[in-house]
Amino acid sequence: MKDVQSENDIKISIRHLYKIFGARPQEALEQVKNGMGKTELQEKHGHVLGLNDINVDVPSGKTTVIMGLSGSGKSTLIRHLNRLIEPTAGEVWVDGENILEYNDKQLRKLRKVQMSMVFQKFALFPHRTVLQNAGLAPSVEGERERKYADEARKWLDRVGLEGQGDQYPHQLSGGMQQRVGIARALTSNSDIMLMDEAFSALDPLIRTDMQNLLIELQNELQKTVVFITHDLDEALKLADHLVILKDGFVVQQGEPQHILLNPADPYIEDFVSDINRARVLRVRSVMERTTKPLAETAGDIDHDDTLESVIALSEGDTTLSYRVIKDGAPVGLLNMRKLVRALVPSEQSDDPDSARRSG
Amino acid sequence: MATYDFVFDGLGLRDWCGDAGGGGLSSMADLLSETSGEEATVSAWDTPFPSLDALHEACDKIPQSRELTLGLERGFLDIKDTLKIVVDPITQPLSWALENTLWLMQATPWWIMIPALMLIVYLVGRSFKLVGLVAAAFGFLAFVDYYDYTMQTLAIIFVCAVICVIIGVPVGIAMSRSDKVQRVMIPILDMLQTLPPFVYLIPLIFLFSVTEPKLYGIAIILYAMVPVIRLTDLGIRLVDKDVIEAADAFGMTKRQKLYGVQIPLALPNIMAGVNQTIMMSLAMVVIASLVSAPGLGVLVLRGIRNLELGVGLLSGLGIVLLAIILDRVTKAALARINASQPR
Numbered sequence: 001m002k003d004v005q006s007e008n009d010i011k012i013s014i015r016h017l018y019k020i021f022g023a024r025p026q027e028a029l030e031q032v033k034n035g036m037g038k039t040e041l042q043e044k045h046g047h048v049l050g051l052n053d054i055n056v057d058v059p060s061g062k063t064t065v066i067m068g069l070s071g072s073g074k075s076t077l078i079r080h081l082n083r084l085i086e087p088t089a090g091e092v093w094v095d096g097e098n099i100l101e102y103n104d105k106q107l108r109k110l111r112k113v114q115m116s117m118v119f120q121k122f123a124l125f126p127h128r129t130v131l132q133n134a135g136l137a138p139s140v141e142g143e144r145e146r147k148y149a150d151e152a153r154k155w156l157d158r159v160g161l162e163g164q165g166d167q168y169p170h171q172l173s174g175g176m177q178q179r180v181g182i183a184r185a186l187t188s189n190s191d192i193m194l195m196d197e198a199f200s201a202l203d204p205l206i207r208t209d210m211q212n213l214l215i216e217l218q219n220e221l222q223k224t225v226v227f228i229t230h231d232l233d234e235a236l237k238l239a240d241h242l243v244i245l246k247d248g249f250v251v252q253q254g255e256p257q258h259i260l261l262n263p264a265d266p267y268i269e270d271f272v273s274d275i276n277r278a279r280v281l282r283v284r285s286v287m288e289r290t291t292k293p294l295a296e297t298a299g300d301i302d303h304d305d306t307l308e309s310v311i312a313l314s315e316g317d318t319t320l321s322y323r324v325i326k327d328g329a330p331v332g333l334l335n336m337r338k339l340v341r342a343l344v345p346s347e348q349s350d351d352p353d354s355a356r357r358s359g
Numbered sequence: 360m361a362t363y364d365f366v367f368d369g370l371g372l373r374d375w376c377g378d379a380g381g382g383g384l385s386s387m388a389d390l391l392s393e394t395s396g397e398e399a400t401v402s403a404w405d406t407p408f409p410s411l412d413a414l415h416e417a418c419d420k421i422p423q424s425r426e427l428t429l430g431l432e433r434g435f436l437d438i439k440d441t442l443k444i445v446v447d448p449i450t451q452p453l454s455w456a457l458e459n460t461l462w463l464m465q466a467t468p469w470w471i472m473i474p475a476l477m478l479i480v481y482l483v484g485r486s487f488k489l490v491g492l493v494a495a496a497f498g499f500l501a502f503v504d505y506y507d508y509t510m511q512t513l514a515i516i517f518v519c520a521v522i523c524v525i526i527g528v529p530v531g532i533a534m535s536r537s538d539k540v541q542r543v544m545i546p547i548l549d550m551l552q553t554l555p556p557f558v559y560l561i562p563l564i565f566l567f568s569v570t571e572p573k574l575y576g577i578a579i580i581l582y583a584m585v586p587v588i589r590l591t592d593l594g595i596r597l598v599d600k601d602v603i604e605a606a607d608a609f610g611m612t613k614r615q616k617l618y619g620v621q622i623p624l625a626l627p628n629i630m631a632g633v634n635q636t637i638m639m640s641l642a643m644v645v646i647a648s649l650v651s652a653p654g655l656g657v658l659v660l661r662g663i664r665n666l667e668l669g670v671g672l673l674s675g676l677g678i679v680l681l682a683i684i685l686d687r688v689t690k691a692a693l694a695r696i697n698a699s700q701p702r
């Protein structure tokens with residue numbers, strides 16, 4: 001029973017996925033499987049290694065963020081999930097079915113019913129009104145505007161575009177256009193939402209707004225979101241599960257806090273070194289787990305509080321300790337000295353450090 | 360002796376040529392040299408290009424260029440009948456459409472026709488200025504008794520432009536969908552566009568009798584169809600890749616994409632192509648009066664043939680007026696499409 005349960009929790013499962021761009025990908029695939037890297041493949045064979053043996057499980061009802069620098073294969077990867085790009089080798093399982101075996105009709109159904117997508121450059125239809133854009137999914141099913149208008153309007157209202165239904169996309173600002181993009185994805189009522197750098201084209205303030213909107217919607221709807229970004233702050237803010245790509249392969253994946261505290265690779269270290277750790281790290285990631293009753297604590301804090309808020313609470317006093325509460329019950333102890341150590345990347349515990357250097 | 364005797368002697372082909380090379384009087388030069396009694400010695404300066412005629416002088420087996428053109432002509436006449444069996448039925452509707460439209464536009468009394476045209480112009484362009492221009496132009500042409508000719512020209516342009524669109528848009532769509540089709544079509548379109556209009560007429564005259572309207576109809580359509588094909592292809596290829604990707608991501612079929620996204624977004628370009636197609640039909644309809652196309656072109660021709668300067672000038676003015684009207688009206692339609700979907 002338990003096994004079935006845990007299997008159900010995985011919505012999309014990517015297995016040994018390879019993508020090579022070029023004239024003879026199968027030959028190049030052999031080379032890649034024999035260990036040839038991206039640069040070498042490009043120089044010797046003129047093929048571009050897009051994805052290299054990707055294995056990712058996307059948990060159901062959570063936000064999975066795929067992060068990586070430009071050219072690391074993020075867009076390529078997300079486009080395999082609805083087969084906008086065909087892989088060179090590998091499998092993509094959605095709800096227990098290998099979508100690479102789908103025929104055209106099944107594939108269209110997958111795209112219409114199970115998945116929706118939000119694009120970096122919005123990709124709205126310029127010749128259709130905002131309402132018609134939001135109602136794209138039902139209109140593809142052949143529904144008339146009269147029929148889908150209510151549903152589309154509901155989601156437009158939900159993303160903050162009340163009364164804008166009759167405008168055309170070019171009459172809206174970038175932020176508003178992306179709201180239409182999100183409403184379009186929501187109107188399709190699909191479980192899975194693919195977002196390729198959905199907020200990267202927006203300016204910082206609007207971007208924060210949109211991130212908050214997405215978090216709100218997520219709390220409400222619990223969709224399976226696959227979100228792509230090259231911005232670590234955004235990734236850490238949104239991610240339940242974080243996948244870090246580099247040159248087409250997965251460098252590390254897991255719980256974001258864990259990755260932050262235990263970077264597996266100098267590449268990720270670089271990534272995380274610039275981050276404001278106090279704002280991102282949570283109490284639960286640095287506390288000592290203990291349930292035994294504690295004396296002399298300075299107060300109670302929630303396990304999901306950021307370290308920043310704890311520092312503010314302690315007013316910088318490093319001698320204090322706090323009791324950590326989860327759902328009303330004490331779960332651990334946070335020592336301020338430990339907290340301060342966690343703020344400095346190089347002060348990490350020694351064993352993962354040495355393991356990383358040798359590996 | 361001919362200049363190139365040495366080639367055939369050298370190659371040992373003299374027997375194959377027969378001995379005519381030295382003997383027969385095959386050219387004027389030979390004849391002259393014969394009468395003047397001296398061997399024709401050709402200086403290096405005057406060495407002729409080794410053309411068919413020059414080689415023929417040296418060897419009878421080489422055909423003269425006159426025979427080449429004759430051969431082409433004979434070859435064409437040979438396949439003509441088979442060609443006609445195929446082409447005739449296909450193009451018959453064109454004759455029929457032209458005849459009927461010509462009849463209709465001339466049979467309708469002027470006091471219905473001119474207001475009807477004004478109404479159409481209003482519906483297309485939504486501009487009273489344009490309607491006024493049309494009324495003035497047709498009024499003037501009717502006043503100088505060119506009404507019938509104008510209607511004939513208009514009828515031909517109308518039929519040909521409609522057929523150009525009916526054929527051209529699907530061809531353009533096919534080109535936009537497949538690089539292979541595009542690679543095949545582009546040289547054909549280049550050829551159609553660069554051939555001088557008169558050249559179209561030559562094979563057509565052989566194929567059809569001059570009394571058949573489709574003779575000039577085909578010439579006009581072939582010439583005028585190019586821009587609408589090109590711009591349909593271009594327009595669809597220029598549609599934003601991201602928008603197409605979105606259409607795919609939401610599960611649109613190819614058909615839904617074509618009618619719901621690609622054609623609507625390519626419409627400004629397609630309309631620009633239609634505008635050019637109409638202007639080119641007008642240019643060709645004048646030339647086609649050489650092969651019995653009725654209309655203002657006939658008057659221009661009369662002006663040239665009979666040196667009737669006044670007729671030529673006035674009908675020329677009529678053509679200019681028609682050109683202005685057609686251009687303005689289609690551009691107004693284009694502007695309205697653009698206004699409805701700015702990017």
Ligand SMILES: Nc1ncnc2c1ncn2[C@@H]1O[C@H](COP(=O)(O)OP(=O)(O)OP(=O)(O)O)[C@@H](O)[C@H]1O
Pocket residue numbers: 021022048049050068069070071072073074075076077230
């Ligand atoms: N159609 C294609 N043909 C050849 N190479 C391609 C193609 N599409 C992508 N690539 C290559 O695959 C690699 C990954 O590209 P991808 O667009 O997935 O990167 P990305 O992580 O999304 O980058 P960005 O942040 O710039 O969007 C790049 O090296 C790119 O050059």
Ligand SMILES: [Mg+2]
Pocket residue numbers: 074075076197
């Ligand atoms: Mg990308």
